[in-house]
Amino acid sequence: MEFNVPAFRPHQFANRKRNIDKAVNGLIGILSGVTADTKLNQNELMYLNIWLKSQSSLRDDPDAIDLLDLIADVVEDGAVSSEEMHDLLTLCNDVVTYRSSEDEGIYEAKINEFLGVLQGVVADGSVNRQEFDFLIGWLRENDVVEDDWLVEQVVSRANQIMSDGIVTQGELTEFGDLVKQLTGYQFNETGSAECSSIxxxxxxxxxxxxxxxxxxxxxxxxxxxxxxxxxxxxxxxxxxxxxxxxxxxxxxxxxxxxxxxxxxxxxxxxxxxxxxxxxxxxxxxxxxxxxxxxx
CATH class of the missing domain: 3.40.50.10190 (BRCT domain)
Structure with a gap:
């Protein structure tokens, strides 16, 4: 009896590992971003839910499964209580704390996390002052990515906003528009949580x-x-x-x-x-x- 055994392709396994690493770093970033103002709203919840479901690399990840299960419980009855939001917020923070402690502080991992942070802070379609401050703090703590072209766009605009010591709502709106452009944000229009900066x-x-x-x-x-x-x-x-x-x-x-x-x-x-x-x-x-x- 003959069996058709697929040829062994080491690069497929390497790519799978790399995709999982990218997705995990993206998850850390998004969770950090959506919880930057220490609260979650309905739009951020829906964005996170759709993003998680679109990540095939995280299908078997225990943290992703826990998040999806809790989100399903939260939205099951169509009403989201403050207690349910608090539970979800706590889980998000726990995942960030745990996964960020893993040995993944290399440049590439941090860029993926940065993209996730951008997606997270603009998940509900806007950037508020707390989210803006969180992003600035993240960049200061992760200067390993300061020479990346995408980071430079964000830093340049943020420096312009902070140059006079005043951050206005109009500036936050413009900054949010920049983040949307950089991430290809179209969640409100299409329901897609994909990140594409084309x-x-x-x-x-x-x-x-x-x-x-x-x-x-x-x-x-x-x-x-x-x-x-x-x-x-x-x-x-x-x-x-x-x-x-x-x-x-x-x-x-x-x-x-x-x-x-x-x-x-x-x-x-x-x-x-x-x-x-x-x-x-x-x-x-x-x-x-x-x-x-x-x-």
Whole structure:
């Protein structure tokens, strides 16, 4: 009797471990963010519930299971009491305290946690003063990430807000809008709790010049990367597999790829952003914009 045994692929196990680590760090960040003002509201509760359910890497995680079970109990009768919210808040804080003590203080882990914090503080669609102060405190305690381009955007805006010693509601609203852009927040519009910072990176492009060098990254709705590269060739473009200073365009797929280095942007995107900061004119566009431009 013959059995078809799948080939052993060590990288699959490495990717799975990496995805679990990313999800756990994201969970720590989100829990820290939603509890930053020491209370939970209905929108934050629903955001947390949907985010947890969307994380396949946490399906067997005991803390995620406990949180989902408690959330289910809290919303079962359609009314959330102050005691139930207190129990959930306590569990969130306990998970943060326990999981943060694990040996995961490396740069990559902290970036994933930072993205989670951003998602958490804006989970209900706005950032209040306590959440703003919490985020500033988190950044001061985790200066290992200070050179990350995403962190720099937040720090720069926060410094502008605090420069006169007064934080107004208008400034908090603008800051919340920035956080939404950076995380791709669309929970109120679509009910999705995914984190995707593509909108903030995208350039305004009306035409793609022929003979340009183009690179595709991420997972695409419109087809495989090979299909898209073939389409690019038919339009007079030259596909490349990596980011170089001579690259003209980077196209990012609409679907979030869990194996990317960080939650919502990968090494190619990170490299392209760094080159742009050096003055290299690499243009970044979404799959949606790319599709519109080549039609």
């Amino acid at each position: 909108a903030y990176l995208e350039d305004s492009i009306e035409k793609i010049e022929q003979d340009s060098l183009i690179c595709f990254t991420g997972t695409f709705v419109s087809g495989s990367r090979r299909i898209l590269e073939g389409l690019a060739v038919s339009k007079g473009l030259k596909p490349k597999n990596r980011i170089t200073k001579s690259l003209n365009y980077l196209v990012i797929g609409e679907l979030v790829t869990p194996d990317w280095r960080f939650q919502s942007y990968g090494r190619k995107i990170e490299q392209a952003v760094k080159y742009r900061e050096e003055g290299i004119p690499i243009k970044i566009l979404s799959e949606k914009n790319w599709t519109q431009l080549i039609d």
